[in-house]
Amino acid sequence: MDVPRFEEYPERSLHLTAVQQFQRAADLVDLPGHYRAMLSQPMNEIIVNFPVRMDDGSWEIFRGYRIQHNNLLGPFKGGIRFHQDVDLDEVKALAQWMTFKCSLVGLPFGGAKGGVTITPDLYSDDELQRVVRRFTHSLGTNIGVDHDIPAPDVGTNSRTMDWLMDTYANVSGPGGVQAVKGVVTGKSLSTGGSAGREAATGQGVLYALRHWCGEADERLEGLTIGVQGFGNVGSHFARLAAREGCSIRIVGDHTATVVNDEGLDVEALVSWVAEHGGVDGFPSADQVSTEELFAHELDVFVPAALENQLTEDRARALRSRLVIEAANGPTTLEAERLLADRGVEIIPDILANAGGVVVSYFEWLQNKMSASWSAFEVDEKLRTILWAAHDREVETRRRHGCSRREAAYVVALERLAEVYDRRGIFP
Numbered sequence: 454m455d456v457p458r459f460e461e462y463p464e465r466s467l468h469l470t471a472v473q474q475f476q477r478a479a480d481l482v483d484l485p486g487h488y489r490a491m492l493s494q495p496m497n498e499i500i501v502n503f504p505v506r507m508d509d510g511s512w513e514i515f516r517g518y519r520i521q522h523n524n525l526l527g528p529f530k531g532g533i534r535f536h537q538d539v540d541l542d543e544v545k546a547l548a549q550w551m552t553f554k555c556s557l558v559g560l561p562f563g564g565a566k567g568g569v570t571i572t573p574d575l576y577s578d579d580e581l582q583r584v585v586r587r588f589t590h591s592l593g594t595n596i597g598v599d600h601d602i603p604a605p606d607v608g609t610n611s612r613t614m615d616w617l618m619d620t621y622a623n624v625s626g627p628g629g630v631q632a633v634k635g636v637v638t639g640k641s642l643s644t645g646g647s648a649g650r651e652a653a654t655g656q657g658v659l660y661a662l663r664h665w666c667g668e669a670d671e672r673l674e675g676l677t678i679g680v681q682g683f684g685n686v687g688s689h690f691a692r693l694a695a696r697e698g699c700s701i702r703i704v705g706d707h708t709a710t711v712v713n714d715e716g717l718d719v720e721a722l723v724s725w726v727a728e729h730g731g732v733d734g735f736p737s738a739d740q741v742s743t744e745e746l747f748a749h750e751l752d753v754f755v756p757a758a759l760e761n762q763l764t765e766d767r768a769r770a771l772r773s774r775l776v777i778e779a780a781n782g783p784t785t786l787e788a789e790r791l792l793a794d795r796g797v798e799i800i801p802d803i804l805a806n807a808g809g810v811v812v813s814y815f816e817w818l819q820n821k822m823s824a825s826w827s828a829f830e831v832d833e834k835l836r837t838i839l840w841a842a843h844d845r846e847v848e849t850r851r852r853h854g855c856s857r858r859e860a861a862y863v864v865a866l867e868r869l870a871e872v873y874d875r876r877g878i879f880p
């Protein structure tokens with residue numbers, strides 16, 4: 454597909470995939486060429502290299518990224534990933550998806566993403582803390598409460614965000630911690646986090662499934678589900694879905710894939726993973742190959758790990774009726790075409806996993822107001838926002854006769870284009 458080219462994309466570029474994904478939606482709304490071009494690359498690309506002392510006294514140099522894709526709708530917003538495969542191309546794609554996600558669900562945020570190329574499991578807690586603090590320091594004033602607000606992603610969590618906020622508070626001079634708490638979301642509750650943030654992305658994935666059930670006239674209870682990735686997103690989704698009577702049959706992570714066709718005991722699996730670092734060895738389940746995760750007969754398959762997991766071969770083998778993209782970018786373009794031909798539906802990432810950034814927005818608001826909302830209040834507001842976004846997607850899909858992903862992008866692009874039209878482009 455022809456896309457605006459400003460750069461040589463690397464081979465198998467995730468950023469190029471992200472750009473290709475919105476081209477048909479851009480055609481559907483007749484998006485002017487210069488808007489299309491502006492949204493095809495980030496506004497700012499920040500790369501930092503920084504030294505960190507290891508526990509044994511040696512030093513390592515790390516590379517970190519913060520890609521600020523677009524801030525038309527509000528401050529840049531997006532997670533920070535700690536993973537060995539983090540590179541510029543990946544972070545650019547992830548940042549772009551954040552712009553569309555925030556626009557789609559109607560948040561006053563733009564899109565960004567960050568990351569450090571690191572294998573977190575190889576480092577002690579003290580070393581990781583120094584990496585986070587030094588990375589935060591290196592980013593300096595490139596982040597800020599009303600400028601760019603990070604959050605957790607793969608390999609990071611509320612502890613990481615607490616360290617980030619503390620470092621930022623310590624280097625930003627007098628003014629008090631309250632003024633800067635909102636520089637990052639996904640913090641622990643005691644440090645200024647929001648009730649419901651930790652489970653928010655998984656909760657949003659469950660709302661996506663519920664909404665699909667309503668449209669497809671299906672019962673949630675009894676649906677059979679497979680989940681790839683059992684970290685923050687996958688485990689919370691599995692837990693919540695099991696409580697609603699769904700049968701979680703198969704779960705895979707970086708250590709193994711486990712299956713039980715009577716339904717896995719999800720609470721026991723959560724405890725097992727907390728203790729052993731992965732699903733490998735989980736009793737009362739059979740261990741199977743990674744490929745079985747994709748080929749197992751299920752109603753719903755939920756990728757909640759990394760990008761590019763659902764490839765053409767796996768799409769061919771897939772025996773589920775519905776894919777809910779809890780992860781960002783889990784389906785390759787070729788796999789998506791094949792699934793469409795086979796009549797397998799896909800609820801796209803920018804809609805399915807938006808629960809996290811919605812509750813991040815609530816956290817940011819609470820920090821600004823020095824307020825603290827109850828879990829009930831947070832969940833009510835989350836449900837209202839996500840439900841409305843799903844309704845808009847359905848209405849748009851029917852209007853254009855397009856796919857779910859295209860409809861989600863149409864909604865996002867229409868909002869962005871309207872604001873560009875009204876504000877004009879400086880100078």
Ligand code: NAD
Nearest residue numbers: 606607608654682683684685686706707758780781806809
């Ligand atoms: P996490 O670090 O908590 O968990 C990642 C999970 O993926 C782990 O269970 C890990 O074992 C598994 N995994 C890693 N490599 C794998 C492989 N090769 N095969 C199978 N499993 C593998 O990360 P997370 O926060 O749960 O994020 C998961 C996905 O959801 C990512 O795509 C992320 O961008 C997306 N996401 C996260 C949030 C959030 O709030 N955390 C919000 C929106 C989207």
